[in-house]
Amino acid sequence: MVDLWQGYAWPGLVIVAQIFAILVPLLLTVAYLTYAERKVIAAMQMRKGPNVVGPFGLLQPVADGIKLLFKETVIPSGANRVVFIAAPVVTFVLSLIGWAVIPFDFGVVLSDINVGILYLFAISSLGVYGVIMAGWASNSKYAFLGALRSAAQMVSYEIAIGFVIITVLLCVGSLNLTDIVLAQKDLWFAIPLLPMFVIFFISALAETNRAPFDLPEAEAELVAGYSVEYSSLTFALFFLGEYANMILMSALTVILFLGGWLPPLDVAPFNWIPGPVWFAVKIAGLLFLFLWVRATFPRYRYDQLMRLGWKVFLPASLFWVVLTAGVLVATGWAPV
Amino acid sequence: MIVQALTFYLFAGITVAAGVMVVSARNPVHSVLFLILAFLNSAGLFVLMGAEFLAMVLVVVYVGAVAVLFLFVVMMLDINFVELRQGFLQYLPIGGLIGLILLVELVLVIGAWVVAPDAAATIAEPMPAPERMTNTHALGLILYTRYVYLFQIAGLILLVAMVGAIVLTLRGREGVRKQRIAAQVRGRREERVELKKVPTRGGI
Numbered sequence: 001m002v003d004l005w006q007g008y009a010w011p012g013l014v015i016v017a018q019i020f021a022i023l024v025p026l027l028l029t030v031a032y033l034t035y036a037e038r039k040v041i042a043a044m045q046m047r048k049g050p051n052v053v054g055p056f057g058l059l060q061p062v063a064d065g066i067k068l069l070f071k072e073t074v075i076p077s078g079a080n081r082v083v084f085i086a087a088p089v090v091t092f093v094l095s096l097i098g099w100a101v102i103p104f105d106f107g108v109v110l111s112d113i114n115v116g117i118l119y120l121f122a123i124s125s126l127g128v129y130g131v132i133m134a135g136w137a138s139n140s141k142y143a144f145l146g147a148l149r150s151a152a153q154m155v156s157y158e159i160a161i162g163f164v165i166i167t168v169l170l171c172v173g174s175l176n177l178t179d180i181v182l183a184q185k186d187l188w189f190a191i192p193l194l195p196m197f198v199i200f201f202i203s204a205l206a207e208t209n210r211a212p213f214d215l216p217e218a219e220a221e222l223v224a225g226y227s228v229e230y231s232s233l234t235f236a237l238f239f240l241g242e243y244a245n246m247i248l249m250s251a252l253t254v255i256l257f258l259g260g261w262l263p264p265l266d267v268a269p270f271n272w273i274p275g276p277v278w279f280a281v282k283i284a285g286l287l288f289l290f291l292w293v294r295a296t297f298p299r300y301r302y303d304q305l306m307r308l309g310w311k312v313f314l315p316a317s318l319f320w321v322v323l324t325a326g327v328l329v330a331t332g333w334a335p336v
Numbered sequence: 337m338i339v340q341a342l343t344f345y346l347f348a349g350i351t352v353a354a355g356v357m358v359v360s361a362r363n364p365v366h367s368v369l370f371l372i373l374a375f376l377n378s379a380g381l382f383v384l385m386g387a388e389f390l391a392m393v394l395v396v397v398y399v400g401a402v403a404v405l406f407l408f409v410v411m412m413l414d415i416n417f418v419e420l421r422q423g424f425l426q427y428l429p430i431g432g433l434i435g436l437i438l439l440v441e442l443v444l445v446i447g448a449w450v451v452a453p454d455a456a457a458t459i460a461e462p463m464p465a466p467e468r469m470t471n472t473h474a475l476g477l478i479l480y481t482r483y484v485y486l487f488q489i490a491g492l493i494l495l496v497a498m499v500g501a502i503v504l505t506l507r508g509r510e511g512v513r514k515q516r517i518a519a520q521v522r523g524r525r526e527e528r529v530e531l532k533k534v535p536t537r538g539g540i
Contacts, residue, residue, distance in 0.1 A: 008339055083369070114470040118392035125400025129372070132404070136365060136411050144411075151408055155401065175389075175472055303515070 018110050022099050030243045031061035037291050044295040071232040076139060079229065083137035088230065088237035091130030095244035098123040102251050103178045105261045105275035116177035117165055120252055124161070124207060127245060128154040131209075131216060131226050134238070138229040146225025149302065150209060150216035156309035157206040157213075163317035164200040167193060167324045168256050173335030181260030183335075188264075190257040196320055197257045199313050201289070204249040206309070208242065211294035215302060250286040251279075258282050344384055351377040364410045368403060375399045389472045 035050065035057070042049030050057030075084060101116040103109040113119060128151050135147020169175060171193070172183040183189075190197045206213040217225030227238050254260060259282075261275030300308070328334040354374035361367045375398045382391035479487055 080363075080365075083365070113388060115388045115392045115472060118389070118396065122392050122395040122400060125396055128400075128404055129407075132407060132411075133369075148408070151404055155404060158400070175470070307517075 015110070022110060023096060026096070026099060026244065026247070027240070029247060030240055031065065033243050033247065033287060034064070034239075035061045036287070037294075040288065040291045041295045044292070065236070068232055068236040073232040073234060074229075076229050078139040080137040080139065083133050084229075085234065087130050087134035087137060088234045088241070090133065091127070091241035092237040092244075094123055094126050094130065095241040095248060098248045099251075101177055102248075102255070103181060103260060104279055106178065106182075108276065109178065112176065112178060115175045117169065117175050117180065117256075120177075120248075121158075121162065121165060124245075124249070124252075125154075125158050127207070130238070130241065134230070135226040138226070140229055142222045142224075142228050143226050146216040146222045146228075150226065153206055153209075153213065153215060153305060153309070156306060157203040157313070160199055160203045160309065160313035160317050161207065163314075163321050164196045164203070165256070167196050167317070167321050170321070170324050170328055170334070177255055177260075181255055181262060184259040185262060185266070188257060188259040188262075193257065193320070193324070196317065197253075199317055200253060200256065201286075202308075203313065204253060205290070205293060206305070208245045208249050210246065210290055212297040212300050213305060214299060215305060246287065246290055247283065250283045250290070253286055254279060254282040258286075340384065344381070347377045347380040347384065350374075351381065364413065365407070368407045368410050371406075372399055372403050375403065387471060389470075389475055 038060075039049040039057075050060040053059040053063045075081060098120055100110045101113055101119050103112070131150040131154075132147045135143045135145075135150070138144070168180065168189055171189060172180045174180065174183075205211075209216050215225075216222075217227060222228070227235060230238060261279040263270035263273065263275075263278055351374050354370045354377065357370040358367045358374065361370060375394060379391040379394045379399075382388070382394060
């Protein structure tokens with residue numbers, strides 16, 4: 001009995017506590033990311049944004065959440081009930097479980113697995129299921145069109161993301177996320193691999209269905225795409241999942257290219273600030289880019305989207321994989 | 337150990353149940369979703385064996401790419417279930433026969449199965465400690481040295497299949513106006529706009 005307690009029950013409790021320590025701040029961040037999005041875009045369009053609920057409108061996300069919570073969940077009569085409910089749950093869960101392998105500082109990680117980057121890649125490639133299930137189960141043409149677009153889009157841009165990850169892995173020699181960050185101690189990968197950084201960021205926009213690649217929910221053509229039949233909590237889960245995915249992709253970009261929790265220079269004023277703060281600041285910077293892009297660019301046309309993914313990013317990233325491998329072998333810099 | 341065993345039976349049980357549901361579900365979309373469930377649980381079984389790389393690749397390739405396209409196609413199918421049921425008795429004998437043949441083959445294969453004689457030698461060799469050698473490393477080392485030709489041949493077969501699929505479906509349609517970005521970028525001002533002097537009340 002003591003064995004069971006020592007071996008399983010106590011570690012299990014510790015893990016549950018750690019999970020809550022990650023998820024609660026994460027969900028708070030998601031809530032305030034929606035607030036930040038409205039404020040940032042408002043400022044760019046010379047408006048005020050939310051400013052009524054609470055000081056500076058700071059309680060707006062809470063008010064929105066309560067509003068969604070108390071609305072009625074409408075399930076269309078022609079919908080496939082189980083799949084219809086499962087779709088937002090899948091989206092939400094997938095956007096959270098990726099955080100299990102993200103290192104916030106040296107050793108501050110829930111699960112330090114050897115194949116961390118592959119795990120994240122797998123999670124992000126599963127993200128399409130929530131959308132496609134929602135589109136099919138809604139039994140509505142707009143939702144279905146949105147889901148089909150989304151499936152094609154996410155599959156296309158995953159290939160570019162895969163090649164970018166391979167380039168970084170060539171420079172690191174390990175699939176462990178902590179190793180990837182530590183390999184950038186002297187030089188962040190964003191500098192030698194700048195084109196890949198740009199490709200990765202744009203692909204991340206496409207992968208999270210953000211503007212200018214938000215065709216799955218293009219409101220001008222498809223009403224609201226795959227989420228058109230969803231209401232109340234089911235819609236809230238989609239919404240939260242989408243924003244949590246944005247933060248997850250930003251965290252992945254920071255780990256792959258911007259040195260994770262490492263300070264920009266390892267000298268006095270910079271290395272006084274603890275690692276998780278650097279990590280959060282970098283993520284916040286990338287999230288600002290996400291919002292900035294949304295306020296700036298018009299939506300892509302569907303054929304242009306496919307052209308960019310297959311005819312520009314795929315050859316360019318493949319070329320960089322070969323180039324990086326060639327340079328690493330020729331100069332002998334390749335990690336063992 | 338008991339927790340590992342329970343986890344194994346949980347994953348294995350769900351895999352088998354999902355496999356049964358794949359063939360027995362009435363709605364083909366549900367079948368594909370059960371297939372995905374089976375894949376995910378097989379990945380869990382791989383993780384239990386310590387084959388983490390295989391587990392992740394199973395999820396990335398099969399669930400993330402193959403099953404998505406599968407689902408994509410199945411959702412577009414227009415299936416009439418009444419028609420599907422009608423031929424059931426007609427095809428039962430031939431289907432049963434094929435099933436029986438497969439069963440006999442499986443029994444024969446499993447009955448004649450022996451552990452390869454050199455497997456014992458492989459086991460006797462000292463395995464590198466997992467702290468020094470991750471299984472991604474180990475797989476890479478053996479895949480790109482000992483099995484490099486097989487690996488290349490597999491790649492070539494996939495390439496041929498891909499080229500074949502493109503050749504079969506590509507058709508040059510006449511009269512389709514496509515956007516040519518290079519031509520657009522190359523265009524100069526003189527070709528595109530012209531400044532006309534328009535006399536008052538005269539028109540162009």
